[in-house]
Every structure is written in C-alpha cells, then in structure tokens.
Amino acid sequence: MRLVNAAEIAVFEQINRILHQRDICKCERCRLDVAAIVLNNLPPNYVVSTEGEVIRAVNPQLKIDVQQELEKAIARVSARPHHHRQES
Ligand SMILES: [Zn+2]
Known part of the structure; x- marks a missing residue:
C-alpha cells in the first residue's frame, strides 16, 4: 500500500x-511548471492506494478546483515560460 495525492492525479488527468x-x-518543462504551481496552490488530498489499484480523482469538487488552478497556472507560465527566462 502507498499514499498517493489525489490532487496530483487530478492534475495529470486534466x-x-x-x-x-x-x-x-x-x-x-512548461507542463511540469504548470503542474507544480497548481499543486502548490491546492491542499494535498492524500488517499491510500493498494498495490495495482488505479486511483482516479473522483471527487467532483477537487476536479473543479484543479481545473480552475490549471487555467491560472497556464496563464502564468505562458506569460513567462521558465525556459525562456535565461535567454532574455
Ligand atoms: Zn516550454
């Protein structure tokens, strides 16, 4: 058994x-930057996963929260992509 963060699963689903x-x-790089911003803004949502069990984000409110945070994070990263910062 292990702990998984359902918020993280929801982020990578969407x-x-x-x-x-x-x-x-x-x-x-940009994809993971977006994921990191979202996951830092959302409270962790740990659930226990048994071996081989596929965890899906089933909490509808969590999905909505993740989607809203994804929109914000995408706007932030696309305005200033990390990988372009050092070139300018
Ligand atoms: Zn990029």
Whole structure:
C-alpha cells in the first residue's frame, strides 16, 4: 500500500487536455511548471492506494478546483515560460 495525492492525479488527468486546447508551449518543462504551481496552490488530498489499484480523482469538487488552478497556472507560465527566462 502507498499514499498517493489525489490532487496530483487530478492534475495529470486534466493537464494534457487543457494544454492542447491552448496555444502555449507544451514542452515537458512548461507542463511540469504548470503542474507544480497548481499543486502548490491546492491542499494535498492524500488517499491510500493498494498495490495495482488505479486511483482516479473522483471527487467532483477537487476536479473543479484543479481545473480552475490549471487555467491560472497556464496563464502564468505562458506569460513567462521558465525556459525562456535565461535567454532574455
Ligand atoms: Zn516550454
């Protein structure tokens, strides 16, 4: 058994879909920057997962919170992508 953060699972369930709807950089760095911002803004939501069990974010409020935070984080990262900072 292990602990997993349901908020993190919810972020990675939604991040690709939302990124592909936006005209922003989709590189690994930007994707993880967005995920980090969201996960730092949301309270952790730890649940116990038994071995092999697929945990899905089933809490509807959590999904809504994650989606809202994703929108904000995407706006922030696309305005100032990390990987461009040192070039300027
Ligand atoms: Zn990028």
